[in-house]
Amino acid sequence: MRTLTFTIAIPVRNGERFLAAAIESAVAQSRPADEVLVVDDNSSDATRAIATDTKWRGRVRYVFNARTTGFADAFNRAARLAANEFVAFLSSDDALDLNFLSSVERLLLTYPQAKFCYVASRYIDADGKPLSGCRPNCSSPPRLYDGRTYVRSYLTGCLNHSEIHRCAGVVVERKLFIEECPFRKEAGILADNDFFIRIAARTEVVGIAEPLASVRVHKDSISSRMESLSLRVSSDYLYQVRFLRTHPEYIAEEDAWLVYSLAFRHLSSLFVEALWRGRPDLYSAGTRILQGLVAAIGPENSRKSIAGTGRALHVISHSGWARHLYGAAVRAAAAARRLKRMSLKTFMPEQANREQSESPRLWEL
Numbered sequence: 001m002r003t004l005t006f007t008i009a010i011p012v013r014n015g016e017r018f019l020a021a022a023i024e025s026a027v028a029q030s031r032p033a034d035e036v037l038v039v040d041d042n043s044s045d046a047t048r049a050i051a052t053d054t055k056w057r058g059r060v061r062y063v064f065n066a067r068t069t070g071f072a073d074a075f076n077r078a079a080r081l082a083a084n085e086f087v088a089f090l091s092s093d094d095a096l097d098l099n100f101l102s103s104v105e106r107l108l109l110t111y112p113q114a115k116f117c118y119v120a121s122r123y124i125d126a127d128g129k130p131l132s133g134c135r136p137n138c139s140s141p142p143r144l145y146d147g148r149t150y151v152r153s154y155l156t157g158c159l160n161h162s163e164i165h166r167c168a169g170v171v172v173e174r175k176l177f178i179e180e181c182p183f184r185k186e187a188g189i190l191a192d193n194d195f196f197i198r199i200a201a202r203t204e205v206v207g208i209a210e211p212l213a214s215v216r217v218h219k220d221s222i223s224s225r226m227e228s229l230s231l232r233v234s235s236d237y238l239y240q241v242r243f244l245r246t247h248p249e250y251i252a253e254e255d256a257w258l259v260y261s262l263a264f265r266h267l268s269s270l271f272v273e274a275l276w277r278g279r280p281d282l283y284s285a286g287t288r289i290l291q292g293l294v295a296a297i298g299p300e301n302s303r304k305s306i307a308g309t310g311r312a313l314h315v316i317s318h319s320g321w322a323r324h325l326y327g328a329a330v331r332a333a334a335a336a337r338r339l340k341r342m343s344l345k346t347f348m349p350e351q352a353n354r355e356q357s358e359s360p361r362l363w364e365l
Helices: 019-027 045-049 071-080 100-111 147-159 174-180 186-197 231-246 253-277 281-316 322-347 349-358 361-365
Strands: 008-013 035-041 060-065 085-089 114-124 143-145 170-173 204-216
Touching: 008 019, 008 071, 019 035, 019 045, 035 045, 035 071, 045 060, 045 281, 060 071, 071 085, 071 174, 071 186, 085 100, 085 174, 100 114, 100 204, 143 147, 147 186, 147 204, 147 253, 170 174, 186 231, 231 253, 231 281, 253 281
Parallel strands: 008 035, 008 085, 035 060, 114 204
Antiparallel strands: 085 170, 114 170, 143 204
């Protein structure tokens, strides 16, 4: 029987809070990893001490990079440094189940034509407890996909808030990743989504519906620390839309609207944030992104994609978010008035002064 070898690669930057748990889940596999690799992107906390702790008994290889390069480059560096045929990626705040690697190996041996494998995930909090209201995202039985069917299933799951997998525990043939499909830094915070779409054009994909990885949701994550996550994601979706419009080999024409709908959904979140926080700069940025999206895909595709966003909101309304959205709408009315005042003061000060002097009580509402 063919023998497969695996590196579990853990890129990390200042990950002292959860790194030990991630390493523990990697070294404790029932099918031992051939290598556990921690690639440090110039951390300034206790990351080095944790990764080189003697309790790992030499089972962890630690590599330090003296210049911070970002998460996309960190994942690429980890793959280049890996010593085995397949690389399993694990973020430093996530974790793998005990039988993750044995299940992945069994599936890749069963379907040798697949060079990319995923597992479903559960969501946990900072203490490692399952999040209430978050069901494991295992929407289908284990199956082999052709590339385009996989892309359709993945994007549909994203749109409906029931992703078939996350980045935790994805496994890819190292040679294919390095030579043909590394993470692209220009894809920004969506570099993992971008990778999933592009890798499917190069290999069949096999997936395990059983949740064998845990994605940790916590306030210290990279996305939680961003000044405006919705602005970052909306900007990166505009890049993604433009890229896919010029590279139709990566997605079927009839499925492209899924990406467009995701772009418009996150853009709508940006506009709500602009109103909520009274930020005309975010509103202006959202307007520029909206113009870019319409220019890239045309008015008709824009209308269809906005309709797709509506279907996604219908799903949200059945998962406990309806009251939240209603409350947001009520508070956004006052925020809209603040936004108008701020916009006039910023861009049309003469009109602002006139309206304030003519109707001071209305101005203050």
